[in-house]
Amino acid sequence: MNIFETSILIDCKIKDAFNFHSDTNNLVKISPDNIKVGILNLELPLKEGSIIELKISQFGIISNYWKLQIENLKPFNLITDKMISGPFKYWKHDHIFTEKNGKTLMTDSLNYELPFGFIGKIADKLFLNRMIRKQFEIRHMKTKDILERNNIQKFS
Numbered sequence: 001m002n003i004f005e006t007s008i009l010i011d012c013k014i015k016d017a018f019n020f021h022s023d024t025n026n027l028v029k030i031s032p033d034n035i036k037v038g039i040l041n042l043e044l045p046l047k048e049g050s051i052i053e054l055k056i057s058q059f060g061i062i063s064n065y066w067k068l069q070i071e072n073l074k075p076f077n078l079i080t081d082k083m084i085s086g087p088f089k090y091w092k093h094d095h096i097f098t099e100k101n102g103k104t105l106m107t108d109s110l111n112y113e114l115p116f117g118f119i120g121k122i123a124d125k126l127f128l129n130r131m132i133r134k135q136f137e138i139r140h141m142k143t144k145d146i147l148e149r150n151n152i153q154k155f156s
Helices: 015-022 024-030 116-154
Strands: 002-010 037-040 053-056 062-073 078-085 090-100 104-112
Touching: 002 053, 002 116, 015 053, 015 104, 024 037, 024 062, 078 116
Parallel strands: none
Antiparallel strands: 002 104, 037 053, 053 062, 062 078, 078 090, 090 104
């Protein structure tokens, strides 16, 4: 099992960060430019047991269908989605929100496993882990930009 975790401090209220992430439509806004997200099915508002179906295309040539289920939803602290079907053998993603000095520490924690046994492990070491890191770095920066810009607009 592979574990990946990254965090970013955002100058916004924890409720705003949680609400932004609990609207899966915002995934389109924060995805890297080389990744196109199509939302095929979505239950809003999210609740435990909600199903999300996505078509994710990378580099304009690779498309995957993802079916996720919300496993945990604890307002304003945790959203856990788990892959039911998709390109990974296993995928569980925790979105964790913690208040820190009036700001929000947003943490993404992934547990994932690729299919294809030994070949999947080599692919992860050679390129996939770096791709995941870069994708989350971009997602975090876009989220921070959107939420802090909205924060400025609310109070100016």
